[in-house]
Amino acid sequence: MxxxxxxxxxxKEKITRPGADALLNFLEHKSDFFTAPASAxxxxxxxxxxxxxxxxxxxxxxxxxxxxxxxxxxxxEYSEETVAVVALLHDLCKIGxxxxxxxxxxxxxxGQWEKVPTYSFDDPLPYGHGEKSVYIANGYIRLTRxxxxxxxxxxxxxxxxxxxxxxxxxxxxxxxxxxATADMEASYFLEGEP
Numbered sequence: 144m145x146x147x148x149x150x151x152x153x154x155k156e157k158i159t160r161p162g163a164d165a166l167l168n169f170l171e172h173k174s175d176f177f178t179a180p181a182s183a184x185x186x187x188x189x190x191x192x193x194x195x196x197x198x199x200x201x202x203x204x205x206x207x208x209x210x211x212x213x214x215x216x217x218x219x220e221y222s223e224e225t226v227a228v229v230a231l232l233h234d235l236c237k238i239g240x241x242x243x244x245x246x247x248x249x250x251x252x253x254g255q256w257e258k259v260p261t262y263s264f265d266d267p268l269p270y271g272h273g274e275k276s277v278y279i280a281n282g283y284i285r286l287t288r289x290x291x292x293x294x295x296x297x298x299x300x301x302x303x304x305x306x307x308x309x310x311x312x313x314x315x316x317x318x319x320x321x322x323a324t325a326d327m328e329a330s331y332f333l334e335g336e337p
Contacts, residue, residue, distance in 0.1 A: 146195045147177045150231065153201065157227035158284070166232075166283035174238045181234070183241060183262045186334035193237055199333050201230035203325035219317050228286065229293040229322050236275035240266045273297055292316040299323045 144152075154167055170176040181187035181196035204226055213219050242265055245258040270278055273295035280286055280294065296312045296319040313320040 146191055146198055150177070150194050150198055153198075153227060154231060157223050158231070159224065160284050162284040166280070169283065170238075175241075176235075176238050179237060179239075179241050180262050181237070181330075181334070183264045186330045188262055193234060196329060196334065197231050197234060199329035200233060200322070200325050201227065203328045203333070204230045204322060207321050207325050207328075213321070217317065219321065221318060225287065225290055225318070228280070228284070229290050229297075229318060230325065232280045233273070233276055233294050233297045233322060233326065235279040236270075236272050238279070240264055289316045289318050293318040293322040295319070297322045297326050299327075 151167065151171070154163070158166075177194050178190050179193040180189055181192035187193070187196050207213060208219060208221065208226065241262040244261055244263055246261045247256045248259045249255070250257050268275060276294050276297075277286065277291045281291070286294070292312055293316060296309055296316075299309055300306075313323070
């Protein structure tokens, strides 16, 4: 099963609230979600990387929430829909931001310069990172406050705001911490640099 097929299957199975069909239609037919990279140069900087990254974060979040310590000590329990919403939609902000191009790289074996494909980042709606993902998702489905906070803070930061704010968000909304942990696990350990 391809990443796109897995994403669509998970989305349809788990996300059933009003507006979900319109959001999936947007992702499939009116955006580059399934062909965009996850980053310009770091993790999954390849066609389809954004979809693959979203699936990786989903699986990491599911695993995190099943850990004995998380369940018994912290008592974190979320619906399957909430887990799917925050993980699969956390990086909607990257839709339409990556442009294909080329850059010159010196071939170590031959010493010759070669053109290699690359991506550049150009955000047509500079609304913030997590904030923009919340904005896009909320245009189709209604997010709970905890879902919105988790998506907003999935990077653990987002701009030059008061650095205490992220800690306050993680304390009040443990799903935000769980999603940030899953995102970092996927980005740094599963996907890594090319």
